């Protein structure tokens with residue numbers, strides 16, 4: 001039986017970043033992926049690299065991730081960093097359409113300022129017009145901006161993290177499903193649909209399926225997940241730099257490097273977890289397209305050329321589980337990123353590696369503890 005120090009389940013961005021960090025510390029690491037690396041949420045998301053309006057619990061982690069996005073060369077090497085197509089300093093803007101929404105922006109900025117942060121700033125209509133000249137006059141009264149935020153290409157980024165992990169010496173096996181775990185002294189036997197592997201520590205970065213992996217060791221979490229949908233337009237001339245999203249409407253979009261507009265915003269499709277896929281729903285996407293045309297009438301003639309959806313684990317308090325299992329030693333989780341885990345991609349692997357190697361993280365991660373869920377898998381503290 002092949003033996004490893006650590007086996008990671010799932011080769012999304014969090015699994016691959018964890019594999020990269022562990023391998024760099026000389027730890028013999030295997031990632032097992034049932035599909036292909038980056039096939040699920042990590043490779044099909046909207047690519048938003050956003051600190052704006054995150055849960056206050058996530059801010060330290062998100063800001064630490066942002067530092068790493070700006071130093072991808074150090075993390076991945078120059079060629080793989082360039083492959084991510086990360087564009088920073090374009091800003092993400094939450095558009096406020098009325099006084100109630102601008103009041104909310106003021107309140108949020110005051111809350112984060114009181115916590116000692118200055119990354120969010122309320123801006124008026126004139127500043128929005130300066131940053132987004134094509135926005136319809138009178139459609140917004142202002143907004144909230146995080147100027148350092150940006151976006152990256154999710155497929156290329158996942159690919160870069162995967163290659164970096166392999167270059168560091170981490171092994172990745174694709175097309176192999178983990179089906180169970182057996183306890184052995186000081187470690188685990190990991191059972192798959194092909195063969196068994198032995199390891200000291202297991203890391204569960206299985207995305208929307210992570211609750212199923214946890215259940216295999218008798219640890220319950222909510223089995224909640226969603227199919228988030230995206231659509232992409234034909235290529236068009238440079239139209240917009242910032243990433244924009246609506247505060248009360250299903251709307252979020254950006255222009256990619258190749259000129260396409262990539263449109264998301266939490267539009268739900270139909271999840272098919274057991275079939276390893278999900279479907280989009282045309283009427284729901286049409287609603288989102290209508291919202292965009294309200295803000296940008298000049299897009300009315302733009303063609304949608306492709307739609308897709310991806311599966312994402314959603315937890316009731318909208319923050320992930322990151323840390324040790326609450327029922328077994330030598331078993332760690334990182335899942336439940338609730339639609340915004342791509343931005344955390346460069347940092348979660350470092351946190352898990354610190355927990356595994358040193359037994360602690362220098363970042364405040366208490367809020368992400370598995371212990372906030374009870375034995376029945378329900379949230380016991382909010």
Ligand SMILES: Cc1cc2nc3c(=O)[nH]c(=O)nc-3n(C[C@H](O)[C@H](O)[C@H](O)COP(=O)(O)OP(=O)(O)OC[C@H]3O[C@@H](n4cnc5c(N)ncnc54)[C@H](O)[C@@H]3O)c2cc1C
Nearest residue numbers: 010012014034042045046048178207310337340341342343
């Ligand atoms: C449409 C969409 C848009 C999004 N937009 C953004 C955004 O703009 N910004 C942002 O920050 N975040 C965004 N997200 C969220 C982000 O994509 C995720 O939070 C992040 O990619 C999660 O990464 P992961 O590595 O945990 O999971 P995944 O990428 O889902 O990887 C988990 C892997 O585990 C594998 N696996 C599961 N079970 C098993 C098993 N039994 N055996 C072997 N392998 C297994 C799966 O096949 C999968 O490849 C979006 C998500 C979606 C779906």
